[in-house]
Amino acid sequence: MTEATPRLSIFPLARERTFDPPDELTRRRAEAPLQRMMYGDGHEGWLATGYAESRAILADARFSSRPELMHSALPQRVELRRGPLPPGFFLQMDPPDHTRYRRLLTGQFTVRRMKQLEPRIHDITESRLDAMEREGAPADLVRSFALPIPSLVICEMLGVPYEDREKFQHDSSVILDLEASTDEITAARDDLLAYLGALVAAKRKDPGDDMLSGLTASGELTDAEIAGMGLLLLIAGHETTANMLGLGTFALLTNPRQLAVVRDDPGAVENAVEELLRYLSILHIGPTRTALEDVEIGGTLVRAGESVTLSLGAANRDPERFEGGDTLDVTRSAQGHLSFGHGIHQCLGQQLARVEMRIAYPALLRRFPGLRLAVPPEEVPMRATSAVYGVRRLPVLW
Amino acid sequence: MKIKADLERCVGAGMCALTLPQVFDQSEDDGTVEILDPEPPAELAAAVRRAVQLCPSGALSLDTTDAAESAEPIE
Numbered sequence: 358m359t360e361a362t363p364r365l366s367i368f369p370l371a372r373e374r375t376f377d378p379p380d381e382l383t384r385r386r387a388e389a390p391l392q393r394m395m396y397g398d399g400h401e402g403w404l405a406t407g408y409a410e411s412r413a414i415l416a417d418a419r420f421s422s423r424p425e426l427m428h429s430a431l432p433q434r435v436e437l438r439r440g441p442l443p444p445g446f447f448l449q450m451d452p453p454d455h456t457r458y459r460r461l462l463t464g465q466f467t468v469r470r471m472k473q474l475e476p477r478i479h480d481i482t483e484s485r486l487d488a489m490e491r492e493g494a495p496a497d498l499v500r501s502f503a504l505p506i507p508s509l510v511i512c513e514m515l516g517v518p519y520e521d522r523e524k525f526q527h528d529s530s531v532i533l534d535l536e537a538s539t540d541e542i543t544a545a546r547d548d549l550l551a552y553l554g555a556l557v558a559a560k561r562k563d564p565g566d567d568m569l570s571g572l573t574a575s576g577e578l579t580d581a582e583i584a585g586m587g588l589l590l591l592i593a594g595h596e597t598t599a600n601m602l603g604l605g606t607f608a609l610l611t612n613p614r615q616l617a618v619v620r621d622d623p624g625a626v627e628n629a630v631e632e633l634l635r636y637l638s639i640l641h642i643g644p645t646r647t648a649l650e651d652v653e654i655g656g657t658l659v660r661a662g663e664s665v666t667l668s669l670g671a672a673n674r675d676p677e678r679f680e681g682g683d684t685l686d687v688t689r690s691a692q693g694h695l696s697f698g699h700g701i702h703q704c705l706g707q708q709l710a711r712v713e714m715r716i717a718y719p720a721l722l723r724r725f726p727g728l729r730l731a732v733p734p735e736e737v738p739m740r741a742t743s744a745v746y747g748v749r750r751l752p753v754l755w
Numbered sequence: 756m757k758i759k760a761d762l763e764r765c766v767g768a769g770m771c772a773l774t775l776p777q778v779f780d781q782s783e784d785d786g787t788v789e790i791l792d793p794e795p796p797a798e799l800a801a802a803v804r805r806a807v808q809l810c811p812s813g814a815l816s817l818d819t820t821d822a823a824e825s826a827e828p829i830e
């Protein structure tokens with residue numbers, strides 16, 4: 358590794374351009390795709406920005422996801438990351454615990470199951486578009502379209518009443534806020550866990566045809582575990598796709614040629630969705646892993662106990678893997694992108710997210726062929742300090 | 756070419772079934788891989804390799820005993 362630039366201290370979040378990762382990360386990637394970084398708690402850890410390095414780390418069982426081992430790449434959230442985990446929150450577990458929880462859910466998220474949901478997702482999408490038409494322009498695309506579609510879908514799947522959306526949307530935005538205090542985050546998490554816990558208890562008595570009821574019937578889980586799994590599914594199920602739909606539409610509106618392909622060529626949509634996933638890489642920071650033993654990655658030795666924080670945004674634009682990666686090109690093959698992660702934690706809901714996006718983008722663009730921004734692009738408010746990047750609002754006309 | 760799956764490693768992410776549905780499916784119970792055609796025809800070889808490569812958990816492997824297929828030089 359060259360020592361040309363001084364060691365990076367703290368993961369950079371501020372972006373110079375709306376759709377690109379921070380320049381600092383791109384510079385660091387060119388210099389050394391795996392390099393030293395100082396963490397918020399003074400830990401001397403690592404920053405991974407290269408595609409090959411990131412993929413290797415995510416695939417390697419010698420790297421742990423457990424929060425009590427992890428250092429925080431940001432100045433805030435240090436205590437929280439080391440705090441106790443709600444039971445069932447398997448995103449931050451290693452095997453065999455992770456395996457046990459995940460296995461209970463994977464059957465519900467298969468490619469085939471998600472295909473069966475297509476008609477329902479199509480109906481939900483059309484009814485949101487009808488509502489937008491009725492209410493008339495201008496509209497905030499986030500509130501009218503991007504957020505309701507995945508929220509409605511995940512609520513139906515889990516058996517969470519959609520009427521309670523204000524509560525869970527608010528709590529989950531606090532949980533993802535990188536600038537929220539530990540107390541605020543803990544309070545929001547406990548509030549949501551208590552809400553889900555009560556819901557699970559009710560379903561145990563009077564089960565419905567939904568996933569939370571199904572988990573109570575499995576006989577293997579406590580109510581607290583099911584609530585923890587529900588917390589993960591609810592947050593992951595609506596925040597991520599909502600931000601892909603909002604930010605993705607914004608990106609297409611500023612790239613009219615790409616937009617036309619998605620609108621006019623049904624055969625191009627599958628690929629376009631993968632490219633939007635790659636190009637936008639909405640996970641703003643991380644994930645972070647901690648080495649359980651000494652591991653060599655591409656000739657660099659990461660020692661046991663050291664944390665590595667990835668930038669999926671930088672990795673997904675690594676010129677070694679994606680030529681001209683800073684350009685949005687919906688016709689390129691973006692297969693192999695890391696936006697859903699890689700390794701055993703690769704997104705459980707990815708096939709659902711794909712189906713939602715494949716339906717929602719073209720339906721929106723076809724319903725409103727004249728869709729355009731209602732404000733100059735630089736005035737669109739961004740989620741600059743959320744763990745999931747995106748637009749706060751997207752004012753549109755048609 | 757023969758495809759082998761390690762069900763202990765499979766995390767049910769479905770990349771295989773998404774990439775090549777003629778060859779891979781997933782179990783209704785736990786989403787783990789089900790190989791529909793363990794010895795797919797030669798014209799699918801490239802797509803099979805891609806599916807194996809995309810599998811996030813390393814659950815899939817190829818047994819290429821056919822000499823022509825395992826043409827990689829031995830060091």
Ligand code: SF4
Nearest residue numbers: 765766768769771810
């Ligand atoms: S891609 Fe790999 S982990 Fe995913 S279902 Fe197929 S074999 Fe299992």
